[in-house]
Amino acid sequence: MTLNRRTFIATGVATATMAAPMVRASGKPRVVVVGGGAGGATAARYIAKDSKGEIDVTLIEPSRQYYTCFFSNLYLGGFREMQSLGHSYGALASQGVNVVHDWAVGIDRDAKTVALAGGGSVSYDRLILSPGIDFIEGAVPGWSVASQNKMPHAYKAGSQTELLRAQIEAMPEGGTYVMVAPPNPYRCPPGPYERISMVAHTLKATNPTAKIIIVDPKDKFSKQALFEEGWGKHYSGMIERIGPDFGGDKVSVNADEMTVDVDGEVIKADVCNVIPAMKAGRICEMASITDGNWAPVSGHTMQSRIDENIHVLGDACAQGDMPKSGFSANSQAKVAAMAVRGALTGSKVFPAKFSNTCWSLIDSDDGIKVGATYEATDEKIAKVDGFISATGEDAALRKATYEESVGWYAGITADMFG
Amino acid sequence: MSGVAKYLSAVALSAAAFLSPALAAEETEALGDADNGAVIFRKCQSCHAVGPDAKNKVGPQLNEVFGRKAGAIEGFRYSDGLIREGNNGLVWDYEHLDAYLNNPKALVSDTRMNFRGLKDEQERHDVLAYLRQFSASPRDIPEAQPTAIPKEIELSDEILAIVGDPEYGEYLSSECTTCHQRDGGDEGIPSITQWATEDFVTAMHAYKEKIRPHPVMQMMAGRLTDEEIAALAAYFAALED
Ligand SMILES: Cc1cc2nc3c(=O)[nH]c(=O)nc-3n(C[C@H](O)[C@H](O)[C@H](O)COP(=O)(O)OP(=O)(O)OC[C@H]3O[C@@H](n4cnc5c(N)ncnc54)[C@H](O)[C@@H]3O)c2cc1C
Numbered sequence: 001m002t003l004n005r006r007t008f009i010a011t012g013v014a015t016a017t018m019a020a021p022m023v024r025a026s027g028k029p030r031v032v033v034v035g036g037g038a039g040g041a042t043a044a045r046y047i048a049k050d051s052k053g054e055i056d057v058t059l060i061e062p063s064r065q066y067y068t069c070f071f072s073n074l075y076l077g078g079f080r081e082m083q084s085l086g087h088s089y090g091a092l093a094s095q096g097v098n099v100v101h102d103w104a105v106g107i108d109r110d111a112k113t114v115a116l117a118g119g120g121s122v123s124y125d126r127l128i129l130s131p132g133i134d135f136i137e138g139a140v141p142g143w144s145v146a147s148q149n150k151m152p153h154a155y156k157a158g159s160q161t162e163l164l165r166a167q168i169e170a171m172p173e174g175g176t177y178v179m180v181a182p183p184n185p186y187r188c189p190p191g192p193y194e195r196i197s198m199v200a201h202t203l204k205a206t207n208p209t210a211k212i213i214i215v216d217p218k219d220k221f222s223k224q225a226l227f228e229e230g231w232g233k234h235y236s237g238m239i240e241r242i243g244p245d246f247g248g249d250k251v252s253v254n255a256d257e258m259t260v261d262v263d264g265e266v267i268k269a270d271v272c273n274v275i276p277a278m279k280a281g282r283i284c285e286m287a288s289i290t291d292g293n294w295a296p297v298s299g300h301t302m303q304s305r306i307d308e309n310i311h312v313l314g315d316a317c318a319q320g321d322m323p324k325s326g327f328s329a330n331s332q333a334k335v336a337a338m339a340v341r342g343a344l345t346g347s348k349v350f351p352a353k354f355s356n357t358c359w360s361l362i363d364s365d366d367g368i369k370v371g372a373t374y375e376a377t378d379e380k381i382a383k384v385d386g387f388i389s390a391t392g393e394d395a396a397l398r399k400a401t402y403e404e405s406v407g408w409y410a411g412i413t414a415d416m417f418g
Numbered sequence: 419m420s421g422v423a424k425y426l427s428a429v430a431l432s433a434a435a436f437l438s439p440a441l442a443a444e445e446t447e448a449l450g451d452a453d454n455g456a457v458i459f460r461k462c463q464s465c466h467a468v469g470p471d472a473k474n475k476v477g478p479q480l481n482e483v484f485g486r487k488a489g490a491i492e493g494f495r496y497s498d499g500l501i502r503e504g505n506n507g508l509v510w511d512y513e514h515l516d517a518y519l520n521n522p523k524a525l526v527s528d529t530r531m532n533f534r535g536l537k538d539e540q541e542r543h544d545v546l547a548y549l550r551q552f553s554a555s556p557r558d559i560p561e562a563q564p565t566a567i568p569k570e571i572e573l574s575d576e577i578l579a580i581v582g583d584p585e586y587g588e589y590l591s592s593e594c595t596t597c598h599q600r601d602g603g604d605e606g607i608p609s610i611t612q613w614a615t616e617d618f619v620t621a622m623h624a625y626k627e628k629i630r631p632h633p634v635m636q637m638m639a640g641r642l643t644d645e646e647i648a649a650l651a652a653y654f655a656a657l658e659d
Binding site for chain 1: 598601603
């Protein structure tokens with residue numbers, strides 16, 4: 001038999017050894033997954049696929065179409081259409097995942113039930129939370145979620161990203177784009193800076209005298225040397241960054257006036273992209289499994305340190321040395337899926353392994369990447385080894401790196417959604 | 419000893435003056451016997467030409483091959499994998515030529531070089547000594563270290579004999595599919611479906627030992643133990659039955 005994807009699934013089902021299921025008084029063990037993004041969709045798919053029907057998997061996700069944040073910056077740069085970033089849940093449903101399009105609005109940890117906005121509740125033996133991020137109220141004075149239609153964050157992809165692109169296209173000649181960058185830790189460390197690159201790419205073609213200002217509370221940022229080299233090379237004179245040494249950490253905004261106040265100095269913006277400080281998706285707070293802004297977990301299993309029946313994945317968890325990325329969430333989901341199966345059906349559990357690679361695009365065919373591998377220690381998810389693109393790499397390598405990211409996008413979205 | 423080898427030894431000796439005595443001994447080994455290499459090269463000649471007026475044949479011509487980026491001769495039809503390795507940074511230096519001659523597929527799985535490899539280390543060194551005469555000033559062979567002991571990917575029988583745990587392999591394989599498309603698509607990232615087991619094991623060890631240049635794969639394979647590579651192979655092999 002030749003090895004292709006179809007047989008890969010089929011034989012996987014047919015030949016795997018069946019582990020002795022835990023004896024239960026009634027029915028199959030139930031897993032409920034909240035959030036159908038990078039972490040949640042992957043976990044639901046792997047548990048359903050690998051348990052071969054022994055576990056009942058329900059995925060709760062309000063949207064029918066998930067728009068990936070990854071590659072949403074490329075949409076701003078004109079490299080991708082929004083439609084190509086949308087993924088539906090049909091294939092997961094046909095692979096045995098019970099998909100419920102609703103919000104989880106409460107968790108009763110004693111009764112082990114999840115309440116749904118549409119009424120009713122679902123009970124679980126294990127609960128997996130992968131709700132992504134929410135913004136910390138008051139993090140940028142003058143900005144609230146109510147201001148997002150004037151000053152978009154575009155840090156959850158979809159209509160926010162479309163709004164930001166429309167605003168960039170409508171900028172007056174020589175106008176000013178301001179980004180208020182977030183403090184650490186936040187979703188996708190290179191994300192804001194890839195976005196700056198993509199906005200510059202668009203403006204260079206349509207509005208070359210426009211200015212881009214980054215107001216940044218951080219001293220340094222991910223892949224900084226690579227981005228700065230690229231900005232100098234492709235967008236010379238267009239981008240200015242105000243770091244904390246010049247008041248980048250003392251910023252407030254006025255959405256009606258479209259102004260940004262940086263330590264007393266007022267900047268008039270034509271587009272103001274505010275990316276506020278972040279915390280775990282609200283449902284984690286509701287479940288009282290957060291400590292500070294994030295949900296602490298054991299790296300061995302991704303189990304909450306507060307409730308062992310709950311696993312927390314992706315951006316919402318305090319993930320040790322791993323950056324908050326879609327790649328990380330996908331990697332953590334596989335560890336959790338294995339641990340959950342082990343606990344519920346007695347299947348074998350192996351030592352957790354994690355990895356991450358984040359590609360960023362600076363300009364056409366100028367891709368860079370950073371990555372690392374990780375392992376679980378009792379204390380945290382700890383880095384093992386890593387690499388980063390070098391400055392001064394030749395054009396062929398940068399082009400290959402970009403092409404690789406396109407391959408990765410196809411790979412991870414197939415891995416998430418089936 | 420051929421002229422080339424003597425020349426190299428002489429250069430090495432002068433450089434060795436700056437090195438520790440222990441290193442110096444290693445650095446001054448002869449590269450190989452180019453005259454003998456010329457005889458062995460006859461095996462290669464049906465596909466490769468070298469020397470004045472050498473043209474591409476079934477394989478590319480080999481003048482100036484030392485220090486050349488892999489897959490770089492314009493107009494020659496290379497396999498996708500060879501071009502990719504070139505873009506990843508594979509340069510034909512001594513170490514990589516040696517590994518390639520030993521087992522072409524260790525470096526480039528889909529290579530069109532249909533040759534099982536020269537298993538005799540001395541024969542490889544002799545051929546390389548011969549070929550090196552046609553590369554004037556190889557950039558990536560430090561002149562001072564012509565005999566730096568080349569790494570190579572020769573899997574021991576013990577490694578090949580390890581029986582992996584397919585269930586563990588299944589878990590480990592889930593790391594591969596974050597990037598490698600499950601349907602065998604190879605846009606930007608090579609396909610990992612339909613691999614012969616031994617090619618797979620060889621490729622993973624070549625990344626682990628950093629013979630193949632790709633940094634992500636070096637990192638991913640770098641932390642896999644021999645048993646884990648065997649587990650992956652066992653999992654993939656089980657799918658083939
Ligand atoms: C601009 C940008 C670029 C990025 N680029 C990359 C990149 O190149 N590579 C990379 O690896 N990562 C990238 N990321 C990061 C990546 O998108 C996130 O890290 C990843 O999506 C996190 O996965 P998650 O499962 O934690 O959350 P998400 O993918 O956000 O999924 C959370 C899901 O939970 C749902 N949800 C939330 N609350 C509830 C509730 N109460 N009930 C039911 N459902 C709920 C949401 O609707 C959502 O679908 C980027 C992010 C941004 C913003």
